[in-house]
Structures are given as structure tokens and as C-alpha cells.
Amino acid sequence: MTQSSARxxxxxxxxxxxxxxxxxxxxxxxxxxxxxxxxxxxxxxRGAGIVTHPELFEALAAAGIECDDSIGVKVQSRVxxxxxxxxxxxxxxxxxxxxxxxxxxxxRAALPDVHYHAGxxxxxxxxxxxxxxxxxxxxxxxxxxxxxxxxxxxxxIRERFLPDVRLQYAGYIAWRGLVDEAALSRETREAxxxxxxxxxxxxxxxxxxxxxxxxxxxxxxxxxxxxxWYRATSEEIQLPNLLTDAAGKRWVGGIPPTLIRQDVLxxxxxxxxxxxxxxxxxVVTKVAQPLFQPxxxxxxxxxxxxxxxxxxxxxxxxxxxxxxxxxxxxxxxMALVKALNAHSGVQxxxxxxxxxxxxxxxxxxxxxxxxxxxxxxxxxxxxxxxMAERYRTPDAVMRxxxxxxxx
Numbered sequence: 290m291t292q293s294s295a296r297x298x299x300x301x302x303x304x305x306x307x308x309x310x311x312x313x314x315x316x317x318x319x320x321x322x323x324x325x326x327x328x329x330x331x332x333x334x335r336g337a338g339i340v341t342h343p344e345l346f347e348a349l350a351a352a353g354i355e356c357d358d359s360i361g362v363k364v365q366s367r368v369x370x371x372x373x374x375x376x377x378x379x380x381x382x383x384x385x386x387x388x389x390x391x392x393x394x395x396x397r398a399a400l401p402d403v404h405y406h407a408g409x410x411x412x413x414x415x416x417x418x419x420x421x422x423x424x425x426x427x428x429x430x431x432x433x434x435x436x437x438x439x440x441x442x443x444x445x446i447r448e449r450f451l452p453d454v455r456l457q458y459a460g461y462i463a464w465r466g467l468v469d470e471a472a473l474s475r476e477t478r479e480a481x482x483x484x485x486x487x488x489x490x491x492x493x494x495x496x497x498x499x500x501x502x503x504x505x506x507x508x509x510x511x512x513x514x515x516x517x518w519y520r521a522t523s524e525e526i527q528l529p530n531l532l533t534d535a536a537g538k539r540w541v542g543g544i545p546p547t548l549i550r551q552d553v554l555x556x557x558x559x560x561x562x563x564x565x566x567x568x569x570x571x572v573v574t575k576v577a578q579p580l581f582q583p584x585x586x587x588x589x590x591x592x593x594x595x596x597x598x599x600x601x602x603x604x605x606x607x608x609x610x611x612x613x614x615x616x617x618x619x620x621x622x623m624a625l626v627k628a629l630n631a632h633s634g635v636q637x638x639x640x641x642x643x644x645x646x647x648x649x650x651x652x653x654x655x656x657x658x659x660x661x662x663x664x665x666x667x668x669x670x671x672x673x674x675x676m677a678e679r680y681r682t683p684d685a686v687m688r689x690x691x692x693x694x695x696x
Contacts, residue, residue: 310622
């Protein structure tokens with residue numbers, strides 16, 4: 290962690306995808322960069338599927354990362370299945386689907402190890418007129434021209450500067466999982482693996498698509514299938530029950546997958562076999578370790594505080610229906626570096642960055658809220674009811690979910 294007097298210094302809190310995007314971009318723009326990731330272990334095994342968008346590839350190219358066909362699995366069309374397994378609707382829509390682990394691997398490999406500090410915890414961040422001050426968990430005090438909070442939807446830095454901003458539960462959860470292609474029957478592989486697929490039980494939605502398998506292989510037969518299953522879940526009764534482990538501990542915001550109770554998993558599998566198309570029922574019941582996430586909305590009024598910037602999910606959390614989470618973080622990183630290059634002063638650059646990206650973030654959150662309205666446990670107003678009606682048909686779901694869009 291050395292600093293050249295001629296170069297500006299950035300400290301990035303959070304070494305997941307958003308932090309890696311902005312770190313790679315800043316290094317290529319001749320900044321001294323230190324990334325502090327509190328988790329001491331490799332993150333590459335985490336996460337699930339990612340839908341790519343043109344902006345994501347633009348950010349990868351700007352970071353100096355060349356992408357070939359191994360970046361993901363290509364599909365040419367979308368299909369919606371009825372609950373009995375029949376095809377309800379189809380639509381041509383070529384896309385590339387990748388995996389979180391694959392994206393992490395290419396971004397982490399591009400960043401020299403000297404910049405990345407696994408197990409590095411940040412205890413506090415303070416803004417200052419000339420430099421920001423960062424105190425690490427071991428008491429080390431560092432100074433930087435800019436501090437970038439890429440520490441996710443539970444960002445402690447956001448909470449420090451925006452204590453009144455809270456995650457808003459959307460009224461439903463998402464079960465997620467990955468299953469090896471080879472574990473599925475031939476009939477299910479043929480129905481699902483070359484498409485982006487949906488099934489729409491009443492007030493629910495499941496979608497799935499192929500992604501890279503073990504070792505980031507995209508070879509047919511070695512891939513995985515990623516699914517996301519949205520289920521309405523009341524905040525007062527059902528959600529607390531799901532978040533309570535076998536020892537009686539209630540986890541706030543999300544429960545570790547290995548601590549989900551067996552009766553909860555059994556109920557989920559029974560529902561999958563009862564409510565979903567047989568193809569999806571097989572996928573869900575063959576996942577070795579399913580997990581679920583409460584779905585939240587999060588919006589902030591600003592993304593900059595002097596020399597401190599918020600990035601990615603630390604600022605805006607959109608429901609997954611847009612498929613924009615990683616792309617949003619990558620675009621934040623691009624906009625931040627562009628603003629820094631356009632201004633001699635960091636504070637002026639961050640002010641412009643905040644003005645631009647808060648508008649974009651709010652638009653993404655709003656669109657995702659509309660797409661998910663019909664799955665909410667409770668429709669709160671007339672707009673929710675209107676959006677629930679608009680986006681509940683197979684054609685609307687296939688047309689609007691996780692598609693390239695400029696916000």
C-alpha cells in the first residue's frame with residue numbers, strides 16, 4: 290500500500306464485482322488503488338447467473354478485458370411453459386448468459402494482486418477537505434483522494450452518511466439455485482438448455498437459463514442451469530418464519546443457505562412439483578443447495594459526500610427483473626471514472642457523477658418495481674395494480690424481463 294506523490298489514490302471498500310470494475314478502470318487511468326474486501330476467502334464460488342447487456346461488455350472492454358465465447362452461454366430465444374409443461378408462448382431474443390463466478394474470475398484476474406486486500410476490514414470512513422480518512426479494522430489509518438463504497442446493499446458507509454435510508458421489502462422472495470446439466474433428464478435438458486425459459490403460476494414467476502458450469506466450462510453437457518423463483522411472502526408472518534433457523538435464531542435480511550430449515554426446503558420442493566411446469570419442478574428439486582433472498586427496493590437521494598462515493602448496490606437496489614444489477618454497477622464505475630477524468634477536483638467530479646447516476650438508478654428501480662408488482666404480497670396503490678395487470682402476461686414477461694435497455 291504505497292502511494293506515489295504524483296498519482297491520486299483511491300480506496301475501494303468492497304471487492305466484489307462493482308469494486309473490481311472500478312478498480313480495474315482506475316488502475317488503467319493511472320490511479321493508485323487499494324481494494325479492501327472483508328471476506329478473507331476467494332469470492333469466485335458465490336452467486337448465480339447474470340444476464341449480460343451491451344453496457345456490461347463496454348465496461349469490460351474499457352477495463353482492458355477481452356471477451357470471447359467462453360464469457361457465457363448464448364441462447365437465441367425465450368419460451369414460457371404452462372403449468373402442465375406445454376409451451377404457451379415463444380419469442381426470438383438472442384442473449385448471452387454468464388455466471389457470477391465467471392465474471393468475478395475475469396475481473397479479479399485483470400487486477401494485479403498488489404491492489405487487492407482480502408480480509409481487509411474497514412472500521413470507519415471520514416470525509417475531509419483535502420483527503421478522506423479510512424481507518425482499518427487493525428487500527429491502520431490511510432488517506433485517499435477518493436473513497437468508493439462498493440460494499441453492497443447492506444453498505445455500512447451508506448448507513449453512515451444516509452442513516453434514514455432503509456431497504457424496503459417488496460412483498461416477495463426469490464428462491465435461487467444452480468443444477469448441473471448432467472443431473473437433469475434428457476427431456477428437461479432439451480426443453481430448457483438452449484432457451485431463456487419462464488413459467489407463471491398465479492402470483493408467482495420462475496425463470497431459468499443456462500450458465501457456465503464447473504471450471505467456468507460452457508461446453509454442452511458441462512454447463513449448469515440457473516433458476517430464480519419469485520413467491521409472494523407476507524412480511525409479518527411468512528418471512529420471519531422462513532428466516533428462522535432450526536435453533537430458533539431469526540436472521541435479518543437473509544439466512545445462510547446451509548441454515549434454512551429442512552421443513553422449509555421440503556415445503557418449497559412440494560410447491561415446485563405442484564405449481565411449476567414439470568421441467569422446472571425437476572430443476573428445483575435437483576438443486577443441491579437452494580437459497581432464497583427477500584426482495585428489496587433501495588433508493589438514495591445522492592451518491593456522493595465530498596470525497597466519498599457510493600457505487601452499485603450500495604446506492605440503489607433494484608428487483609432482479611431488469612437483470613441490471615451487475616451492469617448497473619459496471620455503468621456506475623464507467624461514469625465515475627469519466628467524471629474524474631473530466632474534472633481536476635474530486636469533489637466536483639463526484640457531484641456530477643451523483644447527479645447523473647442517481648437519475649439512472651431511480652429509473653432502474655422504478656422499472657423493476659413495475660415488472661414485479663403482480664408478485665407482491667400486497668398491492669399498495671393504484672399504480673401497483675396497473676403495473677400488475679400490465680406485466681402479468683407471458684408475452685409481456687418475455688418482452689420486458691432482463692432485456693437490454695438504456696435508462
